[in-house]
Amino acid sequence: MSDESQKAVSVGAEDGGPEPDALRRRLLKLAGAAVALTLAPGVTVLARDLVVKGPRGRKSAVRYGLLIDASACKSGCDACVRACQDYNGLSHDPGPDNAQWIRKVTITNPQTGLSRSFPVMCQHCENAACVDVCPTGASFRRPDGIVLVDKHRCIGCRYCLMACPYKARSFVARNVEDQKPWAPRGKGTAEGCTMCVERVEAGKLPACVTACQKAGHKAMMFGNLQDPKSAIAQRLSEVATTTIRADLGLLPSVHYRGI
Amino acid sequence: MKVAYREIEGHSAGYWLAVIVCGLLAAAGVAAALYMRAEGHHVSGMNNQIVWGMPHVFAVFLIVAASGALNVASIASVFGRALYKPLARLSALLAVALLIGGLWNLVLDLGRPGHLLAAVLYPNFRSIFAWNIYLYTGFLVIVGFYLWFMMERRLNPHTHTVGVLAFLWRLVLTTGTGSIFGFLAARSAYDSAVLAPLFILTSFAFGLAIFVLVLLGGFKALARPVGARLLTRLRSLLAVFVAAVLYFVAVYHLTNLYMAGQRGVESFMLVTGGLFPWLFWGGQVFVGGIVPLWLLLRPVPGADGAALRRTLMLGAAAVVAGGFAQMYVLIIGGQSYPLQMFPGLIVKSRFYDGVVHTYIPQWPETVLALSGVAVVALIVLIALRLLPFLPVSLADDVVSVHGVHAPAAEAEGAPTGART
Structure with missing residues (x-):
């Protein structure tokens, strides 16, 4: 100074x-x-x-996911599929124009003859193709990683059905009756597995996971992938797992063991 | 060069019959769309396996052709070829009409067409669909201005500027249309950067073929003359476009064939896929490629106008027929081939995993698909009656080549709607 x-x-x-x-x-x-x-x-x-919110490239505090153990899944069992259909008010008829939120898939290696059977549903991808291609943003990813369809915005263009590599999206092609209050559906809109979002928010397990546990197979595990203390995160750190079409870089929330 | 244009009179029974048939077909398309909306899309042949069907085959064809139809105007305005200048108005009109017809199909097939405003209110710019909405509406606006500038004498000096903008816009637009499929990494038949340039070349061929059919069909009905000079040029131009499409199709398939992982889908499309190899080899390649090349490239002795006209008409018709086969193979065939969720493994499920999907078009979506074509025809028929889009004559003594004026053209008066 x-x-x-x-x-x-x-x-x-x-x-x-x-x-x-x-x-x-x-x-x-x-x-x-x-x-x-x-x-x-x-x-x-x-x-x-x-x-x-966990925008692209950033880790979210919560990311719900599934671990499906194909070696524990019984080939003749479709308890998860039935539970999903019953809980969400979907038809049991697997017609080509009926919705299929979850299905049992059997894969066989033609070189070795080894077969595996396991459920496939929306993989709730981090880089979801359905979210990218949706012209109105009706397909969206929640902060907790669950991918949903906003029925009010969906115009029924079906581009998400074309883009999803897992055939996890369905188009509602019929008048819907006996809808469940927690699973609203709309003729002319796209839909898919919601990971039973309202059950998850209430602290419960998705219907398919509960059914699998009741059937005594314990082939499905649900939890927060981002919580290192969660059972699913710990299991994922212990056993070798993979995701379907990992080559596409979509980073699904559904992991598989034994496929 | 002065070119005289004139509206068509539109008093003949044939004209009114065409208008009524097209109007009824367009109305039937609306009825079919309302029926599908009321009952759900299960009344159509489309389902969760074959997601897009006939309306999309026709829609993509018409939209691709729309951008190509503008090429004739671009050749005149952007590249300064005086021979094509008298054709520019019809070219722009067809571009607008074809695009509206294609969008008609796309919009009416939506699960909830009434919610289309959501695409404007909440656009997701990561979606090529959202971009296309702006590209399509922008195209209509720009070509609308282009037409206005061409038809209003005071604005003629600015036609080149608008023409350049329209030309660039149409290239982006067709890239966007091709990318609807090119960006679909999940499906083996799509997921290719070649699709965007292939669509651009395809648009050149489809658009010019439709333009030729409308021009020559209209001039024959109106008994207006078309000279050998123009016919010869159009034949050569269409042949070049057809050859270019064949080249890109060959590159697309050869690239896939070279990749071991893609040989399954190639085998399906080219050999084992039932209807699709027939449509590919017989429809797309033979009818849409080889036949027009043979018709358009074979010399016509003495520049015989009738023979030139006949071969050009037949060649253009073959291009259109082959074009529909091409779109069917790409859109329906591409979906019929099972998704490769587990490449190299045999996949089975109750939800049609691992199986070839079949598609049998039902009447609602077929009527809707055809109604898009009817809308195109209706727009053209009405527009030709209201405004002077068509030249009075395209005889050799009227048209000029590369700015060399035809002597008789300057002297010719314009009965009505004459413009420079």
């Missing part, structure tokens, strides 16, 4: 007013506090959004 400024400070003090340097500091503190108070909620929301 120069001599002149020191002089000025002493003059001010003699006048009985607050010392200008101190005043400046106080004003700066007040301004800083005001800015902090103003920005804090926004920063908090932003930070929360970054964690919870």
